[in-house]
Amino acid sequence: MHHRAAPRAALSAGRARSVLLAIPAVVPVVLVIGVSIAGAAAQSLGLMPFIGAPVLSTQAWAGSAGDLGRSVLVSVYIAVVSTVLSLIVGFLIAVYVLAAPRMGRVVAALSAATIPVPHLIGAGAMGLLLSDSGFLDRVFGMPPGFPSLVGGPWFGAVIVEYAWKESAFVALVLIGSMARSVTGMCDAAATLGATAWQRIVHIVLPLSRPALAVSALIVVVYTFGSYEAAWLLGPTSPEPVSVRAVRLFGSVDLAARPEAMATALVSLAAGVVAILAGLVVLRGSRGLR
């Protein structure tokens, strides 16, 4: 690869320095995630009990497989619906910001200002807004047969909270990735007689697809494993994985610990599988173009 010795030595010295530079960042991540996976696996199999002698047991996996499966389904449902809504609203915000010069700046600033709001506060606010005697009910008076959003069977308030927070994130990513390229092309298309709808479908949507895909991946994994909103705004049953794991983890019954760990491991595996699958799809679609 390299023909002379001197540049190669210089190169490898530079490379060694880069490796040294990477160590302080890479080691904590690998160590913490590795220790966490190993610890969760050992505890789920009874090999690392809180007190007492370790005894290998698959009870935590076999005994609660049905409940665990149901929790995974509930979390997948919440994550998919919230992600779809976040993408739609985030896309609308981004299109508006890029299309409306003055008002767009206001919307962009307001939307960005919600990004530092923690999900816990978002969940508290949604509780005040959407509960049975909440602000919306006082203003509009929900019809009596309307299913309750907070604590209701469809996780309505949980999904609205995720969509509210994550649409701002999606919009930020989209605006950042398209701001430069999209305006010129839209101008050209408008000059050639394209309608607003045609410009959105044929220019903005294709240009935003990579950013939409990346943000979808991040949002779906985040909402799958997030705790605060699901805990505060969801029903007591069925439980999403995060709520189930935290309840079992805090249980006075120490036998619940292995089940909490099995839930944690399944959630972690689901996150990793989603990210890897997403990366493969992203790379594949990039290869197609």
Added chain:
Amino acid sequence: MTAHPATDRLLPSRPSRPSPAGQARGGSARSGSAGLSVRARPVVRAVFGVLLVLWILVPLVPLALWSVADRWQAPAVLPNAYSLDAFAVLGAPGTLSAAASSLLLGSAVAIIATPLGLMGALAARALPGRYGRAVDLILLLPLAVPPFALVMGANITLLRLYVPPFAGVVLLLVVIALPYTAFMFRSALATYEQRFEDVALTLGADPRQVLRHVRMPLLSAATVRAFFLAFLVGWGDYITTLLVGGGQLTTLPMLLGSAASSTGNEQLVAVLSLAVIVPPAFILAAVTLPAVITTRAAALTRKAHP
């Protein structure tokens, strides 16, 4: 919202005449077909804008109203009586020490995760092909792990090693914050002009001077953003503090969580929520406004002296 443009496309459109580029600037103001009159477009756009503003702000309205409500009984749309009494809780010793803990936690996470993110990003950029990508991937890995799962698995090891709760929470939150800080520096370095450093070296600067006078100023914006994000990870954290701290570490989100999980605490929830979101909002404004003003001023100067 897209219903109008949709019907627009379904109707047979006539070829529209080309317009001056200046008129076309800024998107959807022009109507090119028969579906919608030219005058309707700004109205549709304004309604769309108002709906988006409502979507963003409405969830915060009850929070603001409850914080100043003295009494607010069920069917009343607005509070029955107003007072600032609820804010007294912010002066209570318990709240103050929780705020101090949150501040400390956010600062510790930011102070550690920001330089680590920079180092990781520099290494990922410098390392060739596969190795660089591997560093990138590892630094993004914590995004794939739900925080509660990460914390639960690591907790027993932290306990067995007698790691103090605060240090344990900081360690885990640094790992959770690293993807954000590394990504901030990664995107800043993608547009970083290496030639500035080369020129400085050619002009006789030593590596320390290059670092101080070239690299640090060029990366200062990304550093501020990375620091702010990492601070927020610590400042607003709930689940890690709950699971590792085990109740020993009381932060503002912990107070908020226990207030929000029982009913009848609306005022307390509202006031504590404001205490968590207002300080970072001020920092964000302080960080972004000067940049906006400078850009505006530069644009105005350019207009004045073409």
